[in-house]
Structure formats: C-alpha cells, structure tokens
Amino acid sequence: MTGSPNKGELSIIEFKNVTKRYGDVLANDNLCFRVVKGEIHAIVGENGAGKTTAMKLLFGLEKPTNGEILFNGLPKPWSGPKGALDHRVGMVHQHFMLSLSHSALDNVLLGNEFRSHSDNTHRHERGPLPGLGVIDRAAATKGLEALCEELGFAIPWSCLVSDLPVGVQQQLEIIKLVWAGADIMIFDEPTAVLSPLETEKFLDLLRKLAGRGKTIIVITHKLKEVKHVADRVTIMRRGRSIETRDVSDTTVQDMADRMVGRHVVSEHLPRGSFASNEMVIQIEKLSARSRTSMKLLDNINLSVNSHEVVGLAGVEGSGQLELVNLLCGPLEYRRKNHIDSGWLKLFQKDAGGMSAAAFRRSPVAIIPSDRLSEAVLLQENLVENDILGHDHEFAALSFPANLILRRSEARSKLPPRLEEFDVRPCDPDRAIKSFSGGNQQKFVMARELTRRPKLIICGEPTRGVDVGSIERIHREILKFRDEGAAILLISSQLDELMSLSDRIYVMFQKSIVAEFKRGDFSENSIGRAMGGGNPS
C-alpha cells in the first residue's frame, strides 16, 4: 500500500474498519483511511460511494455499525457537530449553512457570539446563562476585519447574506470555521458552484490555510483539482476505501479508473451523420428580466436542429435554468418574467406566448435535472406518475368528456413503455419512491420518450444514476438523435456533454459566450469559456 504516512507523522483522524449499514444497504463497508496533520487530503468517489455517510459518522450525526474512528490516536471524544467543533473539527457543507435574512456578521458569530479575536487563546467560554450574554458586534467586526485581511477576503459585514454573491457566501462559511477556531476543515464539493477562475482562487486559499497549519479534507469528484492541490488522496467506491496514495504518484486517469472500478475510456458511441436538418429551437437576440428587473438572460442566440444533440455548458447559475424555463418552464415562471427583446421559436412557430395547453400538446419532452422534486410524485405508483404531465392523453378531446380521466387506459398502456426502457421491477402498482435512482430515471425517460417527441430537453440525465445505467441512458439519447429528434442537453459533467453533443454552447453570466462544434471540443478551452475567459 502506497501513500501511508511516515512513522513520525501523526495521523490526526483515522477510520478503522468502519462499517455503516442502513437496513440492507451497506453505505460504508470496512472503510479505512488516515488523515495526517497539516496535509490536504482529498476523498474522491462517485455519487453514492459513501463519502457523505463517512462524514456523518465523523461528526457523530450517525453511529457506525462496526469499527471505530480515531482522533489523535484515541476514539473520537465527541458525539455531535458541536463537540467536533470544540475539538476544532469543522465542515463547510455543500449547501451553505447560512441564514439569508441575517447579516454576514451574525452568520459568522452564530455559535461563537462572544469572541473578538480569531486566536484560540482569546477564547471565551460560555457562562452558566450563555444566552443572555450581550454580543459585542463592534469588537467582533474589528477582529474579523483583521482576519479577512490575512486571508485576502473582502466581506461587507452588515449586508444581508441574500445580497451576497455565492463566492462571498463561501468565503463567509470558511471564515466562520476559522473564527470558530477549526484546525481540521472539511469541504464538501466546494467548487460545484464556482467558476474556474473562482476555483483557482479557492484552491490557492486551501494551500494558504494548509500553510497556516490547518488540516484540510476535501470531498470531491473533480480529479483535476485533486491533482492540483491535494497532498494525498483516498479513493472510495461502493462504500469501500479502495486505496490512499500520494497525489504526486498518481495521474488523473489512474484515479478515475480506480474510482469507477474499471478502465474508463471516453465512450465511443455510434452516431450517424445527417445532412438535411430542420430548425427546432431558434432563439434570436433574446434578453429577459425578472419582475424585480434582475437580468435573467442576456442576448441569447441559439439554435437546435433535428438529428442533433446540443449541449449547454456552464457553471451552475449561469443562466441554463432560466433559458430552459423561458423555453418550456412552468407557466408562472414565464408570466412573472418578461422578455425584453428578441424572440424564440419552437418548430418554426413563435413560442414566446405559447399557452400551457398548446405546449403540452406539442411533441416536446422534458427530463428535469432535479428528478425527485420535479419529475415524479414520490408517494404515487407508476400509473399515476405516467399520467403526470400527460393527463390530456387519457381523456376525450371535447368538453365535458375531456374532464374524465381514464385511468384504466393509462394502466393498460404502461407495461410496454416500462419494458422498452427496461424499468425494473416492472410493477405499475409500486410507488415510485421504492425504485432505485437509475430505475426512476429510466422510468422518467420512458414516460417522456415513448411519446416519440421531436424535441427533448434533458437536464442532468445521469445524476445519481449507477454506472450500469449511465451507458444505457447515453445510448438512448443518441438513438433518439439518430431517429430525428432535436435534443438540448444540460449537464454539469463536461465529459458527458463532450461525448454526446454535436455542438456545445457555453453560458457565462446569463449569456452565451462561446460555441464549439464537435471536433473542436477541448476540455481546456470549454473550461476557460465557462469562467468567462477567452475560449481560444
């Protein structure tokens, strides 16, 4: 085993044969790794590899079924996040733990109301009636300003968090940990919301923090960042720790192979070539604002043709969601926000003011990126979920007979759909929530695609889906392309976009900043464009 710490180095956190079982599911299986004081330690693994569970166990939110977690060589002495923080172990969660309607200052002070200096020697213990102690906000601001200067942050302390950009919110979370005196800082997918430029700055900050003697654990699946910043890496797969090694001894490809458990080749999926393409989505100079006159979209030019997969790349929040919602989103969204200038056409017809009924009768399929909250009714069985969004198909055409929903018809038409997309188990009466992520996604695709749409708008088709199903889903998407559908694909996985798309648009700050054709794809230039840089 490579990458084990030298004898002299003190391992500060050690997972020793930790197993966590939820019912029949093994979330962590004999997990072993150790983190050394002062290093940047990356933990990588696919979705569902058990990274989050491991952190829950570390913080004491859950108890391990077997094995133990050592802190400085002894069983960890805490049983909750507060106890962990008392031993100077803190975490920045993927979803920030900030209150939007409190000031930046109050958010940092929470839990450490009576400190006025980041140095731990000035630590004030809580008295017997800690709640009634008066917060000295002026003194705290002074101390925080000094800390900000050291770290190179500029935080407007009296601003409400809701008014701060996401990058500053992350700085706030980091400073919160430093302020609380954390020496071991854990980051969960910290760069998911950052542009490449911000990511760069963030990685620099990690090195700076490590230089100050902090131990840093980064949970991520972005292997390049790991290669860039980490000292050692632990690779997890299906709840097990596959290995821990020095980052300098390994390559990104090697890490990827071990993470997935087989040699990862960029998929070479068969794709036909087609000449005569008709325009399905056509958007010209489209700008839109919200009711509060926030910029939603800025001068968008985009087209999607039949027989074509068009990818939409960009950091989260660059305008992809707004574009999709203006195209085909909830009615309320379209009514609340208005198009300033430009136009959009679907199937060569103006669609700016398309009614919901007309839209739903048009041959468009939507596969939302947030499957659980936007695509299904979790409590209901497959029949009801098959009706969702397609209830007009199971009713007569004219009033009043069109009000009656013919459930028996829906039930009889369902099994062939399920079989076509291999949804298992093929039981229409089972509630959707009892299916696995991959089968849920296959069901959603079955519902939308067996209606033979001419346009498919597909967000994050493989998020939370097991490796086996991913390939199947990719093949289906390409099959529909070859059959003549136009496909708009939104994904945060650049390699997914690159392997499926014929063209890729890159969005940055609500506008399209670059367009790439298949053959010109390069991770480097697309990545640069995502951060607003020059793509060439």
Added chain:
Amino acid sequence: MNEFSAFLDLLLSVLRFSAPLLLAALAGLYSERSGVIQISLEGFMLAGAFSAASFASLVGSGAYGLVFAILVGLLCALFYGFLVIGLRVDQIIAGTVINMLAWGGIPVISKAVFGSSASTPSLDISVRLPSWFPIVLALGAIVFTTFLVRRTALGLWLTFAGENPDALQSVGVSVFRIRWFAVCASGVLAAMGGAALSVCLSSSYTRNMTAGRGFMALAALILGKWRPIETVFACLLFGASDVLQMRLQGASLPIFGALPNQLVQVLPYALTLFLLTGIIGRSSAPAKLGQPL
C-alpha cells in the same frame, strides 16, 4: 390645560387598551421568530384571563391570580409545544384545537367551580390590580424582548431557529430547546395579557372576554413585520382604533360624517389584509415558519 389633560387621558386609555394586546403580540413574536406558528394566542389569553380571575377570587389576591395565570399559560404552552415540537402535529391544526379547548373548556370549568358558565364572581376593588399595571408589564416585556432579540446570543439563536435551523444545529445549539423556550415564553406572555384583561382592566372574567384579541395580536405581529419595535407601534395603532371606536360612538366628524364604529373596529384587520396583498409594502415571515424539524 383642560385639553391637555383630556389628551393625556386619551393617551393613557390607548396605552391601557394596547397593553394586553402588546403582551400577546410579543408572545407571538417569540414563537413565530423561532419558527412555530402561533394561532393559539387567543386560547392562551382566554386561559390566562379565566385562571387569573378565578384564582384571584378564590384566594382574594390579584397578584396571586396573575402568578397562577402565568403558570396556567406555561402549562398550555407546554401542551402546545408537546403537540407541535414533540409530535410534529400540523401547527395550524394544533393551534385550532387549543382554541377550541379554551372556548369550550373554560365555560365547563367555570360552571363546575362557580356555578355559572358566563362569568366568574366579581372581584373587589382591593383585590384587583391597578389599571396601570399592564402598562408596566408591557413596557418591561418590550424592553426585555427588544434587548433579547437585538443584542443577546439567545436572540440570535431564536431568529436562526426560524430562519435556518440546520445552521443553528450545526454549531451545537439545540433547535428543539430554543423552540421550546420560545413557545413557553409565548404562553407566559399571552397568559399575562389575558390576566391583565380580567384582573387589571375589569373585575371578572366574562365569557370570551378576549373577543379576538389573540388574533388581533397576530395581525399586529404581521403588520410589525415580526420585529419588536414595529410590532409595538402596530399594537398602539390597534389600541388607538379601539379607543377611537368607543370615544367616537355616534360622534360626527367634519369630513366623514358619522363614522360607523363597526368599520373602525375592523380597521386593523383590513390594514393587515392589505399588507398581505402586498399593496402597502411587504411583510416576510421567518423562512421556516410552520415547518417542524
């Protein structure tokens, strides 16, 4: 001079009328800022009013009556807390149940103890508490609450419990405890408000004597955007409209003519309704109001 004393008199009566409302509204503030909807203020107030008057008449001391009312308010709050925090029953349903229990239960107890479901025995003037007392109570509650919410750690925790309980939990403060504290404070304050009505501002408990003040307090809280000082002003406004309604009975105003007092009475509610429409500004509730953990 005469006009001045008349004005002073008016002011004093506005304060007297506002005081119980103020206590109830602050009661609501604690609970709702911590994320627990509080539509059972009416029930808490009724329980406070009845228990204060009945205990005062039994032991012959208004002060003991008030103390007893506080205990009863605490008890009601514990029950409500058990339902919504412990069992996570829907907060609106639980509040409705508490109100129904107060509406139906108090007459039953009253009849059993005093032989009349309409009112408790009238208190002697020496037993009653002075009518300025609620003003002092309310003033104390305002100062304490404002200080607590704005300056102390507990205030910070309270508001975080309603805005982002996960963040609070992650720094090791128990959201359960904060919400329990808030609900209990709510019960105590609302019961004080009720007691002020029955042993300070009148001489007995009469059936349904709060006459919707619990709901009016809720309206004041919304009008005050869930902030202490603004809520105080909303309560004063409501109190003033109450006093105005009584003073103006039949009187005619220069422009409007005779002002129908039923309409003056509903003014606070109409104002709150308008606020809800967003036509006259917006009042945004704590983000996690009504969501159990």
Added chain:
Amino acid sequence: MSRTSLNSSLFSVFLVELLWICSALIIGLGCGGLVAWSVGESPVHVIKVILDGAFGTAYDVGMVIYFATILICTGLAVAVPLQIGNFNIGAEGQTLMGAFAAGLVGAYGPSGWPNGFAVLAAISAGILASGLWGSISAAIRSFKGGHEVISSIMLNFIAAGLTSWLVVAFFQADDSQIPETKTISSNYQLLRFSIFDGAPATMVGLVALCVTIVFWLFLDKTRWGFQVKAIRQSPAAAARAGYNANKSMFWVFTVGSSICGVAGAVMVLGESWRFRLEISDGFGFLGIPVALLGRGRPLGIVLAAILFAVLHHGAMLLEIESTKVGRDVAQVIEALIVLSVVSVPPFVRWFRTKFSIGLQS
C-alpha cells in the same frame, strides 16, 4: 397493495370510514365522560342525555339533520381547499356573508316568484357571496403569496364588522330591537319535512349529500382532480408538468368557500327566516374539525358532520338535565376528538421510537 383491494369494494370503504368515525366517537365520548366525571357529573348520565337530546323525539332528529346539513357544507368548504394544500380557516366569515346575501334576497327580492325558483335564487346569491368572500383569501394566496390562514382570520372579523354595519345602517328590521334584517317573504322559505315536527330539516340535506358526491367524483375521476393531487404533493413536479398551481389554488379555494353559501342560506331560509348577526354561531369554524375528522373522504365528512350534529344538538339538553355540565361540553368533546385524530398516530410513533432507542442503548 392493500389499498387497491380495499378500494375495490364500496362496502369495505364504508366499513373503514364507519370504523374510523366510531373509534373517534368512542375516544371523544370517553374524554367527554372524563371531563364530566372530573367536574362531578356522572359520565353515563351525560352520554345518555346527549343521545336522548339528539334522538329523543322526531323534532330532535330533524334538528340533527338540519345541523348535519350545515356541517357537511362548512366541512366541505374546509376539506376541498385542503385537497390542494390550503387551509380555509375562514368558513365562518364566508358562511356569514352567504347568509347575509341569502337573507337580503329573501327579504327584498320579488315576492311573486314561485317557491322553488325563489329558493334557488336566494341560495345562489349565498353561494356567490361566499365564493366572492373566499376568493379574496384565494387571490391573496395564489397571486400575492400571502398566507391564506392569516387572511382568512382577518376576513372573518371583517365579515362580522361589515355585516353588522350594513344591517344596522341600511337593513334594520322595523319590528325588532336587535340588529337583524326583516323576515324573508314566504316564497323564499324552505319547506320542512312534516315528519320532523316542525324541525328545519329540508331537502337541502339531500342536496348537500349530492354536493359531497360531486366533490368526490371531481377528485377521483377527473383530470382536474389529478392535477389538484399533483399540486398538493409536489408543486415543483406539477409546475414542470404544466399545471398552473396558482390558478388551480384560486379556483379550488373559491369553489370550496362558495359551498359555505349553501350553509348560510340554509340557516336563513330554513330556520331563522331572517339574517341575524350571530347567525353562523361557530358553524363555519366547526367545519375545520369535520374536515379533519373526515380526512378529505366524502363519506368521512358526512359521517363526521352527523356525529358533530348529534353532539351539538344533544348537548343542549344538558342545560336542563344537568346542573354541573352545560352544552359547552360538546365543544370540548369535539376538540378532543380532533386532538386524538391528529395526535394519536404521531404519539404512537413517538412512543415507539423512544422505546426502541431505549432498547438499543
């Protein structure tokens, strides 16, 4: 799973609902008995008096039918918006407005209209008024995002003030000392069934049953019902599916609250023959426990309404038959029934988790 097999037979549905209501009744009466016992009255006596008061004479049965008619309507007014996730706590004000409108039509409408037509007109006026009043809350909720519970509470008070002012200022009856409108013309009066000794049991009771069935058909068999269900369960998924949640909420809430108009009209046209300020007397509010006990199922609502009508009317006899317990005990029993319905299942769960944690550690 077992749900489908249960649904397959109407009889078993009936049985389940009946069992549910009966267990609620037993719990409620048990609690009521406990209350009676604690104030020194024999529980058996109280229960006997309540049952005697509700079923003792044909007149009493008629009164129970009358109250049940009202409670079915107000219960539906709460239950229907609940299907889309909105809590209509404003049935009281909506009923008042409906009664007021019906009373005005009855008192000032043309007295030449034939009975059936006149009654229909007055009820329609009530439905319209209730619906309009409810639509204020509905509009604030759907289009402005203001909480419907708060606006409903405000509208209850405003309705009371408004009707009080209108009656006193414009429609005061000359022959009365208390604020009320004049008696409605005889062609607007609902015909009472003669077998109930003059109790105001009318055809509207059957109408209320029909409304309940229509409501059930709407929810279970139509596309609208499906959309309502989807919106309640997952607003985001419903929005993606193209369902307009705001519009649906507005209409469901408005239609639901308009059912209060029937209740209000029945009070005026069937019983008092004129509009009084206190006419709704908490019946709108009682719609909440009826809806909760009925769990949104049509049969459940009907049975819950009958149960509450029995309690309400039966308890009145207590005023005469008992020196220690008054009619208010009915409200306590009702509250306790709702309490047990909403808190017993979570209580059992809570108890179980406490217990199993105890086993683990």
